[in-house]
Amino acid sequence: MSDASGPVRRLRFVEKTARQDNPRFGTMCPDLSLILLELDDQPAQVLIQADLFLEPMLEWLETNEALIRDDPPVMTQLPGETIGQTLARGYEFIDDDMDVDLALLVYKALYQYNSTHNIVFGAPGMQIPRVLIGHGADGFEVCNWIDDREKDTAWRYLIDIDDFFANLPSL
DSSP states (O other): OOOTTSOOBEEEEEEOSOOEEETTTEEEEEEEEEEEEOTTSOEEEEEEEEEEEHHHHHHHHHHHHHHHHHOOOSSOOOTTOOHHHHHHHHHHHOOTTSOHHHHHHHHHHHHHHHHHHBGGGGSTTOOOOOEEEEEETTEEEEEEOOSOTTTSOOOEEEBOHHHHHHTOOOO
16 A cells, blocks of 8 residues: 555646537546646656546536545544545445444445545546545545455555645636
């Protein structure tokens, strides 16, 4: 896993090719990337690279900005755990022996957090990696979704959330 005590990086959307207007679906950004920038503004890591419609992504980010900034994960984050690992642990908590009403409450809380912090929800119908942005125990982080805590390799980077929201692309 990447080191959460490392430097706080900048997270940016980068458009590599000209936008394409689609009268039915809005503005398409071919080859849009979500990248981490090192402190010297050199690209450090490409987290997402895809053809995306810009309006749904920007709407989702605008709608969920306060939650991304303010809401901690719905379960206590263990030391060294990413937000993705915390959510995976929460989903593992739900089992067949659990009271149905309690299981539904836990599932709804996890789903609600996921829907407001997982960037895939800003790209409906698009195939992109599931990447979470949120306020974790060590600060603001971007990390990967974890399906299986035993098999999936977790990664996380601390980010400057103010810089991210201040530098979103405009329509």
